[in-house]
Amino acid sequence: MLPQSVRIKFQKINVLKFISHLDLCRTMKTALLRAGIPVWYTEGFNPHPKMVFSLPLSIGTESECEYMDIKITEEMSFDEIKQRLSDALTADMAILDVYAPEMKFQEIGYATYEITPYASYDLSPLSKDEVNITKRTKKGEATVNVKDRIVSVSENEGKIYMILSADTERFVNPEHLLALCKSEDHRIVRKEVYTRNMKIFR
Amino acid sequence: MISDKILKRVSKPGRYIGGEYGQILKDKNDIKCRWAFCFPDTYEIGMSNLGMRILYGSLNSQPDIWCERCYTPWEDMQKEMKENNVPLWALESGDPLCNFDIVAFTLQYELCYTNVLTMLDLAGIPLMADERDENCPIIIGGGPCAYNAEPVADFFDIFSIGEGEEALCELSRLYINMKDNGSYSRKSFLHEAAKLEGFYVPSLYGVSYNGDGTIKEYKPLYDDIPTRIKKRIVKDMDKAYFPEKVVMPYIETVHDRIMLEVCRGCYRGCRFCQAGNLFRPVRRKSANTLNEQAKTLFKNCGYDEISLTSLSISDYPYLETLCDELLCWTEDKKIGLSLPSLRIDSFSKELMERISSVRSSGLTFAPEAGTQRLRNVINKGVCEEDLMNAAKIAYNGGKSSVKLYFMMGLPTEQLEDLEGIAQMAEHVIDAYYQNPDRKKGSRPPQVTISVASFIPKPFTPFQWEAQDKLQVLLDKQKYLGSKITNRKIKYNWHEAKVSHLEAVFARGNRRLSKAILEAHKRGLMFDSWDEYFNYEKWMQIFADCGIDPEFYANREYAEDEILPWDIIDIGVTKEFLLREKKAAYAERVTPNCVEKCSGCGANKLGGENSCCPKA
Secondary structure, eight states: OOSEEEEEEEEEOGGGGGSOHHHHHHHHHHHHHHTTOOBOBOOSSSOOBOOEESSOOOTTEEEEEEEEEEEESSOOOHHHHHHHHHHTSOGGGOEEEEEOOOSOGGGEEEEEEEEEESSOOOOGGGGSSOOEEEEEETTEEEEEEOGGGEEEEEEETTEEEEEEEOSGGGOOOHHHHHHHTTOOSEEEEEEEEEETTSOBOO | OOOHHHHTTSSOGGGSOOOOBTOOOOOGGGOSEEEEEEESSOHHHHTTOHHHHHHHHHHHTSTTEEEEEEEOOOHHHHHHHHHTTOOOBOTTTOOBGGGSSEEEEEOOSGGGHHHHHHHHHHHTOOSSGGGOOTTSOEEEEESGGGGGOGGGGGGOSEEEOBOHHHHHHHHHHHHHHHHHTTOOOHHHHHHHHHHSTTEEOGGGEEEEEOTTSSEEEEEESSTTSOSSEEOBOOSOTTTSOOOOOOOBOSSOOSOOSEEEEOEEOOSSOOTTOSHHHHTOSOEEOOHHHHHHHHHHHHHHHOOSEEEEEOSSGGGOTTHHHHHHHHHHHHTTTTOEEEOSOOOGGGOOHHHHHHHTSSSOOOEEEEEESSSHHHHHHTTOOOOHHHHHHHHHHHHHTTOOEEEEEEEESOTTOOHHHHHHHHHHHHHHHHHHHTOTTSOTTOOOOEEEEEEEEOOOOTTSTTTTOOOOOHHHHHHHHHHHHHHOOOTTEEEEEOOHHHHHHHHHHHTOOGGGHHHHHHHHHTTOOOTTSTTTOOHHHHHHHHHHTTOOHHHHHSSOOOTTSBOTTTTEEOSSOHHHHHHHHHHHHTTOOOOOTTTOOOOOSGGGGOOSSOSSOOO
16 A cells, blocks of 8 residues: 555664764655655655654664654565665665564653773662652753663673663663763663563564 | 764764765775865865865776865864864874875865864974975865965965866876876975966965065976966866765755756856856856756755756756756656856746746845946946846745845945945835735745945956955945835845955965964964954954055055966956956946957867857
8 A cells, every 4th residue: 555654774873873863864865865765755835755763862872773664655665675775875874674664653662772881980870769860851950760760770791781761751861871870981872672561663 | 083082072073973975985005196175164064065076076086096075173173183182184084184195175265264274283284385394295275266375375385276177186197107106206296286287386486576565576486387377177068077976964064955067157247256257268068968967966865956056047048948857857856946046137937937846945136236337337237127027027926035135345336326225125125016916915025135345356357446445344334224224125244344354365465374374373263154253353463464454455456566366377368357447447338258259368268068259
């Protein structure tokens, strides 16, 4: 059935951690056009390709599990879309998978992160009863206890692994937790996204 | 290459990461000549420059040459680089500029000069050409300001005069050959380069001055180098190198769109316009070539806007054919066409319908002066009726916002010419209400007038004119403001202090390099940015260096004076410019090149698909 929904899983690694979400949208738009994907356009005064992204990534964080939904208006196989779009992007933004969406973005509940620390840090603040982070909101600064949004924090072979809440209302940015841990130099990679029922998101 | 830790601390880190789709990477082992092509302003501005795109592509089309890009880091990054001992690097390889064979700067506007020094300094390259040793890269400048680069001559080893896509490859060839056969030394290379057509090696020309500060003589240091440097042009635009790929920036730049270069040069002959003379003779691409190039570019970049680039797009004789051919496929792909340089006397309903078929945009016209008398003086060759027609067409097409460009301080200008600007804007508003065919329900008209200050530029019939003194310009701006009472007219003006400094540099000689060096030492940079421009500091520097800025900007140059840029031959002759100056004072219009050749001299350079008679 056309237009058909297509989910595109891609990575955003290395220097691309410095590219904002808005810039990512622009990049994807031109990539879709140069790849010749028969993408569905929004109607209206200023038509543009319809793209919906899952969790926007904070600047400074890399990811191996970004998702974008588009619609196509002509038949094109998932393999071909993957091939064409990969050719239209650099390796740092490689296309990992293309398929028909199985779940809704609203079902996203958690994300896992792999952190490579390059300097000293201390994880103990995260095991306290209250983990307070200061968020900037429209009304000013607000302190939130995110203890119940941290599913797990573990260490293995010099790396830190975190499973954190990721749904819109309860999203935790690992950068904020690392600030509490006094880690000043590190690499963060989002590894996988899960639903609220802890199923791998697809 | 810069560390993540630093990138996390600076604003807009996307400027410094490189790695874009379309960037060109090469194996250093295959390369015999490495270029670092610098745009002395931010990444967002430099990445939008068509000339740099062309030269990047043309140099990289050679298998043994690798050209990379470099832009001026913002001040926060400069601070980080100094604190962490990171020398300025090129985006592709991340290698420091001092390791390159050639470091090139494109000089697009005079106010970038301090940024050139900022970049050389960050790269650890000696600022003065005569302080560079065998290990230093060759520093070369090009672009529009290179036609009178005397104010920065002491900082450069070579200037490329004219169009570079063929010339820069030739220069690289000379470099590679001399390195290969062992004859290379800095001195011998510069001497040989000076013999190539289109290359000016300022250190090989001695300048002497008269007691009044004017130039006495330019003397070549060798007998075998030319006394005047002839600009290079690409003769056939259909066969010229064309960059099929574009480096696609991740971050938003000034012009995120396809720039389709339709022609070079302009046959109108406006007497204030430098580009109109520098880029003669007119050379056009065929509509067919352009349509194919547009398709290729779209496939390789995916921008949804095509801008037809030319000094005066509506003068392109095949514009209708081109637009029709483009619209055959662009409409379907929802690609918009934009025409940035419309003339009011060649603007038609059909043309407007073509450009507004996908996205709507306002219209901009440049009458340049407020009365017919003054428009005759500057040879603008349009009349108020043309403007009213153009406005009517725009209104009928549902456009209600019109932008008008003017200049103040033009030679022979009187107060009534300024009033004329206000009146013209009023008439454009009136035309809306007097027009029964205007689209119903459209928004009320809005006319924006943008008024720049006249800057006498080298290689124009007005090159001898004095710029109005700063206070006169400021008074004129105020006066015009008092004449604008209609709230539907928005009045913008350019900062007169900026125009004054531009005039100093535009007509400057080598003695100004002292001031530019001093400005750099006192921390000036990004002079074209409002937040950095500091007129008072500049005036202090001129005073401290014993330089009178009014000598350059506000003095009428004598017709028999040797001008700093006389050493450059752009094709258009000084005799022609002088004839045009006289015609200006006689308020006499010179027909454009298509109507009648006026013998400017540019035809001796050759050129296909031009309007010139064969030389």
